[in-house]
Amino acid sequence: MIFYFLSVGLSLLLLVWSADRFVDGSAVTARHLGMPPLLIGMIVVGFGTSIPEMMVSALSAMNGNPGIALGNAYGSNICNIALILGITALINPIHVQSGILKKELPVLTLVTVVTIFQLMDGFLTRFEAGCLIFAFIGLLAWSLFQQRQVPQDSLGLEVEKRLQTPATPFKKAVFQLVLGLVLLIVSSRILVSGSIEIARFFGISDLMIGLTIVAIGTSLPELASSIMAARKNEHEIALGNIIGSNLFNTLAVVGIAGIIQPMKVDPGVLSRDLPMMTGLTGSLFIIGYGFKGRPGRINRFEGMALLLSYVLYMGWLFASQRHGV
Numbered sequence: 001m002i003f004y005f006l007s008v009g010l011s012l013l014l015l016v017w018s019a020d021r022f023v024d025g026s027a028v029t030a031r032h033l034g035m036p037p038l039l040i041g042m043i044v045v046g047f048g049t050s051i052p053e054m055m056v057s058a059l060s061a062m063n064g065n066p067g068i069a070l071g072n073a074y075g076s077n078i079c080n081i082a083l084i085l086g087i088t089a090l091i092n093p094i095h096v097q098s099g100i101l102k103k104e105l106p107v108l109t110l111v112t113v114v115t116i117f118q119l120m121d122g123f124l125t126r127f128e129a130g131c132l133i134f135a136f137i138g139l140l141a142w143s144l145f146q147q148r149q150v151p152q153d154s155l156g157l158e159v160e161k162r163l164q165t166p167a168t169p170f171k172k173a174v175f176q177l178v179l180g181l182v183l184l185i186v187s188s189r190i191l192v193s194g195s196i197e198i199a200r201f202f203g204i205s206d207l208m209i210g211l212t213i214v215a216i217g218t219s220l221p222e223l224a225s226s227i228m229a230a231r232k233n234e235h236e237i238a239l240g241n242i243i244g245s246n247l248f249n250t251l252a253v254v255g256i257a258g259i260i261q262p263m264k265v266d267p268g269v270l271s272r273d274l275p276m277m278t279g280l281t282g283s284l285f286i287i288g289y290g291f292k293g294r295p296g297r298i299n300r301f302e303g304m305a306l307l308l309s310y311v312l313y314m315g316w317l318f319a320s321q322r323h324g325v
Contacts, residue, residue, distance in 0.1 A: 001198070005198065008190075008194040011190035011194060012187075012220065015191060015220070015221075017183070018179070018182075022177060022184060024168075024180075025174065030044050043244075047245070049244075052188065052217075053072055054253045056191060057073055058260060059188055059189055061258070062260055068196070070207065070257070071214065072218060073249045077250065078215070080222055080246055081284050085303065086309075088226045088298075091230045091231065092231065094297060095296070096235065096239060104243045105284065107139070111247060115250055115254075116270075116275075119269070123262070123265060124262060126259055131255075132250075132255030132258065136247075205321070229241065268320060280306075283306075
């Protein structure tokens with residue numbers, strides 16, 4: 001069993017490192033190919049940090065472990081808002097000025113609510129998973145349209161500034177992209193295999209493993225990216241990273257896993273995890289959007305409240321596991 005714990009720990013480290021290489025390589029490669037900074041921020045940076053979730057959930061679905069697949073996606077969303085944004089806001093309060101991000105916040109809220117209605121019957125069919133993928137493609141098209149409508153946005157300006165220093169050669173960027181992708185696949189496979197064995201040994205559900213160890217582990221790239229952005233006063237990147245990641249998790253990650261293998265949804269997901277995710281998403285919309293002329297922001301008090309909600313959620317999880325819920 002020590003071997004499996006070590007394999008999970010080492011695979012998580014490799015996952016974080018390779019995800020960082022993949023996102024950096026993708027962003028610089030896209031810049032060399034002429035992609036606008038705003039689009040890089042919305043798609044490459046926002047969605048790219050969720051590549052670990054996609055790899056892990058896809059492999060879990062192929063191995064017949066839907067609990068890890070769904071737990072990883074929804075657990076990562078909860079972790080992104082409550083834990084990562086909470087820590088980020090404590091380091092440096094987040095001010096939301098980007099008009100693009102303010103448009104994505106209600107979209108994320110709507111997508112989250114629709115997810116609940118989709119899974120209320122306790123099953124995710126291939127058709128429903130296909131609808132999620134179709135919605136994600138529509139979101140990409142909308143992102144392209146937004147970039148044309150608003151070529152200059154505070155998010156794009158922050159991304160452009162980051163990409164300019166230092167300038168990475170094109171060949172090196174492509175090498176980082178390919179290396180990151182290969183190592184992502186390898187580390188994800190090791191992580192899934194080790195997590196399954198740990199769950200079997202301790203007699204806990206795949207869902208619990210997905211919501212805790214795997215979800216937190218695959219969210220480490222978002223944590224590193226958001227903390228780095230907060231320290232550099234890149235507020236739009238910090239928040240855009242979380243919004244993009246949660247959209248990608250809810251639509252693409254769950255959609256791909258569901259197409260690979262239709263899944264039965266654990267009752268705990270419906271009674272505990274989806275309501276928690278929806279509540280956090282709604283709170284993010286309220287405090288991040290800004291109403292009645294008040295600018296959107298997440299201050300340190302709100303960051304502490306988000307962190308406390310994550311601690312309470314973890315307690316809820318372990319209490320549910322003990323009572324077999």
